[in-house]
């Protein structure tokens with residue numbers, strides 16, 4: 001069932017577990033994510049990016065999520081969220097479409113501009129009871145990528161703990177996306193969380209903290225981050241990898257059928273497996 005993100009977060013903060021924010025882009029990925037939620041009885045945040053909205057159309061992708069949430073996933077709490085929105089226009093569209101949470105990502109702008117843009121989004125969203133996520137420090141990499149040159153000075157991308165209080169207060173946000181060593185895309189062995197930085201950030205705000213770029217990060221690093229106060233964990237690339245590898249495997253076999261439903265089924269199942277594994281790491285299973 002579709003619920004407001006606040007309901008999911010209120011419970012998870014009390015329970016000391018994190019909730020996965022999983023990126024969907026089509027029917028099959030949505031089914032895979034929802035089926036994992038049902039299998040593991042876990043709440044989820046279903047998030048869509050601007051690229052997905054461009055690909056599927058906001059009405060279509062929202063209708064897919066809503067109808068599955070009302071149908072086979074009616075017993076699990078699902079919150080709809082805009083991931084990395086870059087303009088007030090897209091935020092308005094998502095609020096109109098029924099999202100309970102939107103991410104205003106102005107993190108690549110200078111600090112004061114980031115605050116001003118995020119504040120504008122918060123003021124607008126709050127009129128409709130919608131949550132805003134702001135981002136301080138920014139994420140390196142790109143979802144769906146598996147190789148990229150690392151920045152010479154990774155520190156320059158990361159969240160400055162001394163700015164957290166001021167940013168949260170002046171931007172009016174409900175959740176804070178932090179940059180603490182993970183990257184968009186999957187770079188196994190290179191995504192090392194700066195726990196000291198996380199500790200300082202956590203001390204400076206009681207707002208839910210969002211870990212972006214969690215694909216490719218080791219399970220034990222994620223477990224530790226959850227224990228230290230990360231509340232929402234974004235996963236996109238690992239879902240894409242699972243989906244695509246399963247599809248490649250299906251199509252590499254000599255098939256005796258030409259049926260898109262049969263072609264897609266292993267990919268739906270693999271998305272479910274990937275997402276289910278994340279839920280166990282986040283400790284969100286049996287929490288509905």
Ligand code: G3H
Nearest residue numbers: 185212213215234236237
């Ligand atoms: O906003 C989405 C994410 O932060 C996903 O990152 O592709 O590394 O899982 P990821």
Ligand code: ZN
Nearest residue numbers: 139212213234
């Ligand atoms: Zn992200």
